[in-house]
Amino acid sequence: MKLSVVSSALGQMSLDESLEYLSSIGVTQLELGVGGYPGRAHADAVLLAADGEKREELLATFARHGMEISALAVHGNPIHPNKEIAASFERDFRAACTLAGQLGVETVITFSGCAGSDPDAKQPSWVTCPWPSEYLEVLDYQWNEVLIPYWREATRFAREADVKKIALELHPGFMVYNPETLLRLRSAVGDMIGANLDPSHLIWQGMDIVDVINELGDAIYYFHAKDTLLNQHNVRKNGVLDTKHYGELSGRSWVFRTLGWGNDALYWKKIISQLLVVGYDGTVSIEHEDSLMSPKEGLLKAVEFMKGIIITEKPSEMWWA
Numbered sequence: 359m360k361l362s363v364v365s366s367a368l369g370q371m372s373l374d375e376s377l378e379y380l381s382s383i384g385v386t387q388l389e390l391g392v393g394g395y396p397g398r399a400h401a402d403a404v405l406l407a408a409d410g411e412k413r414e415e416l417l418a419t420f421a422r423h424g425m426e427i428s429a430l431a432v433h434g435n436p437i438h439p440n441k442e443i444a445a446s447f448e449r450d451f452r453a454a455c456t457l458a459g460q461l462g463v464e465t466v467i468t469f470s471g472c473a474g475s476d477p478d479a480k481q482p483s484w485v486t487c488p489w490p491s492e493y494l495e496v497l498d499y500q501w502n503e504v505l506i507p508y509w510r511e512a513t514r515f516a517r518e519a520d521v522k523k524i525a526l527e528l529h530p531g532f533m534v535y536n537p538e539t540l541l542r543l544r545s546a547v548g549d550m551i552g553a554n555l556d557p558s559h560l561i562w563q564g565m566d567i568v569d570v571i572n573e574l575g576d577a578i579y580y581f582h583a584k585d586t587l588l589n590q591h592n593v594r595k596n597g598v599l600d601t602k603h604y605g606e607l608s609g610r611s612w613v614f615r616t617l618g619w620g621n622d623a624l625y626w627k628k629i630i631s632q633l634l635v636v637g638y639d640g641t642v643s644i645e646h647e648d649s650l651m652s653p654k655e656g657l658l659k660a661v662e663f664m665k666g667i668i669i670t671e672k673p674s675e676m677w678w679a
Contacts, residue, residue: 393450439474552579585620
């Protein structure tokens with residue numbers, strides 16, 4: 359396994375400064391945001407895909423610091439019912455796929471997206487229950503008329519651009535948010551689609567991450583290391599569905615935390631071990647979104663924590679067996 363960091367947390371630093379800093383604290387990869395929600399503070403897929411000299415400069419910057427690009431991140435909602443918004447996300451996604459092929463980066467990370475409730479909708483509609491029955495009609499429209507047709511075409515484009523894997527982050531608010539929905543879409547459009555498994559979004563939904571890993575198996579294409587703390591006194595009163603701002607720390611049912619501040623080392627050791635059991639031996643990418651810590655302090659604590667958790671060497675012969 360190799361340790362990476364999601365670039366968004368270092369948006370206040372240049373790419374050169376970010377790579378120098380990460381290399382100094384023992385990180386060997388960077389998950390590079392190139393558009394969409396991750397932004398383009400360090401790289402813009404639209405510009406880079408059209409400029410070979412800029413691509414060479416980018417690769418030279420990584421090589422100068424002995425760093426690798428673990429994946430291109432271009433999270434967005436390409437099936438947004440607002441056609442202009444959808445087109446913007448789609449432009450960034452296609453540029454990221456083109457750029458990934460040009461750079462030899464195997465994995466592009468994004469969201470599945472969330473459609474509107476019907477062809478005339480103006481905003482996305484995330485359905486969370488089966489009744490009243492019109493919600494099932496919404497889901498039928500979203501999946502069969504929007505989501506599946508979109509990803510059939512998107513995977514075709516990505517394959518032609520020489521992308522090897524599209525890792526969809528399982529995220530509430532989008533149509534792929536748990537193993538069941540990921541595997542449903544994968545079954546419909548093919549194994550170009552896999553999971554970017556980020557435990558932080560699954561913890562508050564009540565999932566056991568080891569069980570999630572077993573369920574997804576070889577459909578896990580990427581892994582985000584990010585923690586969540588459940589504020590049980592608020593959960594007991596209001597449940598886990600929470601629309602309060604992330605800054606309202608005392609009132610929320612759950613908050614994102616730096617690794618080790620939501621769950622202990624044993625919890626994370628079990629997760630990392632189970633990833634290896636199912637055959638995932640790739641990137642572990644730290645994402646920092648802790649409201650109580652600065653980007654540098656949060657990242658440093660997370661990196662030091664995860665260095666003692668990840669397994670970096672292949673196992674030796676089982677001499678005891």
